[in-house]
Amino acid sequence: MMLEIKAPSFPESISDGTVATWHKKVGEAVLRDEVLVDIETDKVVMEVVAPADGRLSEILKPEGETVLSTELIGLFEAGSALTGTQPSAEPPAAAAAQSQQPLVNPAARRLVQAHGLTPEQIAATGKGGRLTKGDVLQHLEQGQPPAQPVPAVSTATSPRAVEPAVVAESGARIEKRVPMTRLRASVARRLVEAQQTAAMLTTFNEVNMKPVMDLRTKYRDQFEKRHGVRLGFMSFFVRASVEALKRFPAVNASIDGNDIVYHGYQDIGVAVSTDRGLVVPILRDAAQMSLARIEAQVRDYGLKARDGKLTIEEMQGGTFTLSNGGVFGSLLSTPILNPPQTAILGMHKVQERPMAVDGKIEILPMMYLALSYDHRLIDGREAVQFLVAIKDFLEDPARILLDL
Numbered sequence: 001m002m003l004e005i006k007a008p009s010f011p012e013s014i015s016d017g018t019v020a021t022w023h024k025k026v027g028e029a030v031l032r033d034e035v036l037v038d039i040e041t042d043k044v045v046m047e048v049v050a051p052a053d054g055r056l057s058e059i060l061k062p063e064g065e066t067v068l069s070t071e072l073i074g075l076f077e078a079g080s081a082l083t084g085t086q087p088s089a090e091p092p093a094a095a096a097a098q099s100q101q102p103l104v105n106p107a108a109r110r111l112v113q114a115h116g117l118t119p120e121q122i123a124a125t126g127k128g129g130r131l132t133k134g135d136v137l138q139h140l141e142q143g144q145p146p147a148q149p150v151p152a153v154s155t156a157t158s159p160r161a162v163e164p165a166v167v168a169e170s171g172a173r174i175e176k177r178v179p180m181t182r183l184r185a186s187v188a189r190r191l192v193e194a195q196q197t198a199a200m201l202t203t204f205n206e207v208n209m210k211p212v213m214d215l216r217t218k219y220r221d222q223f224e225k226r227h228g229v230r231l232g233f234m235s236f237f238v239r240a241s242v243e244a245l246k247r248f249p250a251v252n253a254s255i256d257g258n259d260i261v262y263h264g265y266q267d268i269g270v271a272v273s274t275d276r277g278l279v280v281p282i283l284r285d286a287a288q289m290s291l292a293r294i295e296a297q298v299r300d301y302g303l304k305a306r307d308g309k310l311t312i313e314e315m316q317g318g319t320f321t322l323s324n325g326g327v328f329g330s331l332l333s334t335p336i337l338n339p340p341q342t343a344i345l346g347m348h349k350v351q352e353r354p355m356a357v358d359g360k361i362e363i364l365p366m367m368y369l370a371l372s373y374d375h376r377l378i379d380g381r382e383a384v385q386f387l388v389a390i391k392d393f394l395e396d397p398a399r400i401l402l403d404l
Contacts, residue, residue, distance in 0.1 A: 001078045002057065002075055002076070002077055002078075003054075003076040003077075003078050004074075004075060005048060005051075005056075005072070005075065005076050006071060006073060007039055007048065007061075007067045007068065007070060007071045007073050008039060008046045008048060008069070008070075009069050009070050010041065010068075010069040016041075016067060017039040017040060017041040017046065017066070017067055018039070018040045018041075018064065018065070018066055018067070018182055019037060019061050019062065019063050019064060019065045019067060019073065020037075020038040020039065020040040020045060021037065021063060022036070022063060023035050023037060024037075024056045025056065026056055026057065026059055027055060027056065027057075028055060028056055029054075029055050030050045030053070030055060030056060030076075031050065031053055032049075032051070033049050033104060033109065034049060034050045035047045035048070035049055035050075036048050036049060036056065036074070036076075037073065037074070038308070039067065040181065040182050040276075041182060041183075044183075044279075044308075044310050044311060044312055044315065045183075045276070045308040045309070045310075046311075046312075047309075050076065051078070052076075052078040053079065054076055054077050054078040054079050055076070055079075056074065056077075057075040057076055057077040058074055058075040059073075059074050060072060060073055060074050060075070104131045108131045108132050108135065108136050111140075111300070112131075114300050114303040114304060114309075115136075115140065115300075117136075117139075119131050121139070122135050123139070183276045183279070184277035186277075187277045187278050191336050194336055194337045194338070194339050198337050198339070198342075198374045198375075198376065199374060199375035199376045200336070200373070200374060200375070201372070201375045201380070201383070202335075202373075203370075203371050203373070203380070203383050203384055204332070204368060204371075204387075205368075205369050205384075205387045205391050206366050206367065206368050206369065207367050207369055207395060208355070208364050208365070208366060208395050209233075209365045209366065209367050209394070210364055211394070211395055211396060212233065212236050212397060213350075213365060215397055216231050216232075219231065223291075227295075227296070229295040229299060230295065231291065232295055232298075233324075234295065234322070234324070235291040235292075235295045236291070237347060237394070238270075238283060238286055238294050238322065239286075239393075239400050240389075240393035240394050240400060241266075241320060241322065241345060241390060242266045242268065242287045243393055243399075243403075244386050244390045244393065246266070246287075247386075248382055248385065249262050249263075250342070250377055251320065251342065251343045251373065251378055251382065251386050252266060253342055254319065254340040254341055254342060255340060255342065255374065255376065256340065260377060265285055265287070265319070266285070266287050266319060266320065267283065267284050267286065267317050267318050267319045267320075268283045268286040268318070268320055268322060269282050269318035269320065269321035269322070269341075270282075270298055270301060270321075270322055271321060271323040271324070271338075272301060272302060274305050274306060276308065279310060279315060280315060280321055280338060281301040281304070281305065281310055281314045281315050282314065282316070282317055282318045283297055283298070284317070318338065318341060319341060320341060320344070320345070321338045321343075321345070322344075322345050322347065323344060323345070323346050324346075324348075325346060325347070325348055326347050326348040326350065329349055330349060331348055331349050332348055332368045333348065333370060334346070334370055335370060335372045336372065337372055337374060342373060342374040343371060343372065343373040343374070343383070344372050344373075345370070345390070346370035346371070346372070347367065347369065348368045350365045350366070351365070351367075352364065352365055352366070353366045369390065369391065371383055371386065371387045
């Protein structure tokens, strides 16, 4: 039976996409739920999977072509994926093993791979024994120990390594022109728009990271053993930001035309750098998240961003953004707003410096903080007090627990 392969249904904010990579060739045998093609949009890379066992019959939209939402991009011949491709049937043992493998939804497959699990480890409750995303999340919430982390993908062999190597003989002057990815072009356009439309200003402060670092050192092993994730800085910054946003609602607001929209929730965006460009997945309802859940979610987003597996839903919205240039060694920067948000916090490298404490010189691990904000909505007094509040929470983490 011949089936149509169509582009995904794009949300209203996305008008079209580009065929990035066909993972299967015409005539190649395919199993159900195997990835056929990647469609790159302005925000994410979306996968189109095989609807059944069979073979790819025809490619109507080759790589580089622009496609619209649900547009026909190929034809698929359903049936046994192995018919006519192997001279003999599979051994009984192999066939039995294959029949026992659970069916896995694409979203669930990404989660399974990100956590280094196998589908057989998780109880499937979906229709027809299919493993769903909810099954994987429930398995993780039950405190099941994670498997070994997924090894990093080598950019030398990854299809998503978009920056080509230019090899030249000694003394040669080589140039190579390559098109921007849709994601990088979209990010560039939004950053320019932010600078042209917002009255952007940046205020700075510095924070003593010793209390947080001492807390991490004391409980690091117990935390990882109990929750299966490492205790990092990001969870403390997210929690400190949430508490500060509750006290300064203008920093958590957004501008919509001539209206100010005050959000009664805190959805924190975490900026992640990838080969394709900058992406900002969202920690939704961060006020309800524990430190362990924040760390686990940030880790998952990092893995998904690296592999281009983030979904539109995971990047839509957000009321405030954290950007950590310190992981690359940045000592100080002025982050650019992520519209329509009105503020963004820049984190930087922790560096030991001599500081005057009670009339004495001490060597302390210090970090510069930078808050860029939209002066159309946020006054300088609010911005400074907001940043001081974050500083106070980090230098005395007990204030977060005691709601002080």
